[in-house]
Amino acid sequence: MSYQERKGILRFPKATFERLKLYHAFLSQIHAEGKIYVLSEDIAEMLRITPEQVRKDFSFLETKGKPKVGYVIKELLDELDELFGTGVDENIIIIGAGHLGSALVNYKGFKNIGVRVAAIFDNDPRKIGTMVGDLMVLPLKDLSRVIRRFKVKIAAICVPESAAQQVADLLVGHGIKALWNFSTRILDVPPNIIVQNEDITRGLLGVKHMLAESEKSSSIDAMKVNEG
Amino acid sequence: MSYQERKGILRFPKATFERLKLYHAFLSQIHAEGKIYVLSEDIAEMLRITPEQVRKDFSFLETKGKPKVGYVIKELLDELDELFGTGVDENIIIIGAGHLGSALVNYKGFKNIGVRVAAIFDNDPRKIGTMVGDLMVLPLKDLSRVIRRFKVKIAAICVPESAAQQVADLLVGHGIKALWNFSTRILDVPPNIIVQNEDITRGLLGVKHMLAESEKSSSIDAMKVNEG
DNA sequence: TAGATTGTTAATCGATTAACAATC
DNA sequence: TAGATTGTTAATCGATTAACAATC
Structure with a gap:
């Protein structure tokens, strides 16, 4: 059964779907660099989210990780490619x-x-x-x-x-x-x-606003905003 | 007291902030067309959200509407302009x-x-x-x-x-x-x-996905996605 | 084995929706 | 006045975070 068919059943929370696009981008990147495995921790750090969030999101996928080893990048990437239909022109x-x-x-x-x-x-x-x-x-x-x-x-x-x-x-x-x-x-x-x-x-408006905020308080989190 | 000073206190939910950018865009548009008043219903229709959501978001602003009349566009726009610092280059x-x-x-x-x-x-x-x-x-x-x-x-x-x-x-x-x-x-x-x-x-990935979805089921809502 | 990391369930938090009183 | 629309509180829904058992 392909993703296309399954999709009607297996639905992602909207927020998860948005992050899947970011995972796809990051995984493509490290895959191109020749990496084989990745930890939820590594992904979280680059995307400025928590490892728990990453694992939670991946729980909607079929790809499973191995404790102490992490996820096989290629496997995640293939599943996401199919999900996003990147092969279908x-x-x-x-x-x-x-x-x-x-x-x-x-x-x-x-x-x-x-x-x-x-x-x-x-x-x-x-x-x-x-x-x-x-x-x-x-x-x-x-x-x-x-x-x-x-x-x-x-x-x-x-x-x-x-x-x-x-x-x-x-x-x-x-x-x-x-x-x-x-x-x-x-x-x-x-x-x-x-x-x-x-x-x-619209993106720039957000940046300007965050800059204004950060100029007042030095303790700022969640400042990495991703489109999607 | 200016917005810059107040901002530390008066905080917007993140989701509201994203929509404020869209309201700003739409209000600029109808203001340029010479319109004076706008109903939450008008805004909601164009942005594909509910009028309740619009009013809820506006409740974080100082601008108030009048029953049966709506909001003064210029007033909302001025407040949003100040909030986003569109005047500060x-x-x-x-x-x-x-x-x-x-x-x-x-x-x-x-x-x-x-x-x-x-x-x-x-x-x-x-x-x-x-x-x-x-x-x-x-x-x-x-x-x-x-x-x-x-x-x-x-x-x-x-x-x-x-x-x-x-x-x-x-x-x-x-x-x-x-x-x-x-x-x-x-x-x-x-x-x-x-x-x-x-x-x-990333935006296009979402579009491709929605297209694939809409080809299977004809009842689709919430298909207008805005960056933010 | 011990320690690290995953996967999942439960608890919390935040955002949306519903309901409705206030008001023009 | 009656009807339409706003503004706000309460209820629901969804998403994130915490906790922890399973497993390598």
Whole structure:
């Protein structure tokens, strides 16, 4: 029985799921460094959580550790890879060929999580036809064709805030299921559409706040914040 | 008594603080559209939470609403602006003049949250001296001078994963207090250093997972995920 | 074996939801 | 006034932490 099938039954607490993504990142890292085993203590230290939390989270997985030895990194990683479907490639499109859109096209990390950029779009005639990385910038009229051809379900919105809602409407109209929103705009879309807000200013607001706090009191814990 | 002073006493639950950032974004939006009042119901709908949650969160603020009228948008916004210190400018630096670093330099949203990019650095001789937006790419040897001169506390890490830890060590060595980490690397830094992980692949992992879930069951709620 | 580490259950803590009185 | 909406307290739910037995 695969994870896909089991998932309906075996559910993770939301908080656990968020941390599983971090474990995945850290485990990939130390696996690449050639490490074989890892202790809950090692993971906890890097992620600034407790070892108990790590073990509790892992108790939702099938991988088991050995007392005094820890967990086999590869085993955890394989289970998480299957859980996150990093092997199953998903085609995404990017709307907006500005700085951010271009950065995404050239982003190297997608292959690790089973994501591929199928196309990039813009409505500026001066950008259409130019190359961004390996891709030629397409006009929005090609949207429908590309979405159908590559079975695209996820679209990244990299347009100015003023155009974000309009673009979201257009994408939803063409059957896009999930919006990866890099604009600061809070999007208004039907409830069945997944929205992942990636507005980076929000992270910085938190940092500014923590800095202000730490300047007053020197005893600060839990200052490592992770997205997710 | 200002918020800065009060903050030590008046604490927000962490979950509330995260939502306050979203309220701030949404309120900015409708304020710009010229709206004067807002109901907890309106906010809840856009943010995919409940009106009760909104009112509960607002109960930690000083701004009060009026039954049947709602909240004065400007009043909420002013309080949140003060709370987040969006008026107090903070200088940040960017390490890595690749696609992402350049996108950040050109990012328009910083001014809304009181952040200014003071400089961008790279160690590639071919990039040093070139212009990125209004800034000239500086060599890392200028780091110390710039940090002191602009009282920089926050640094964005936009270098490849392989260089991220090294860059983090360098920055911490120069007195940087908060790392805004765009690499996929989980950084190992002293506990008094604030780390905000902005690795975007993590958001996409969640989206892929939700898509897989929604393909099995059609009754899905809580699918709008916000960074924080 | 003794000591270290895992895995799990129980206790605590924090966050959300429900209920409802107050008020416009 | 009646109805809608806020603000707050109490009840529920979920997540973290503590405790500790199992095991290598």
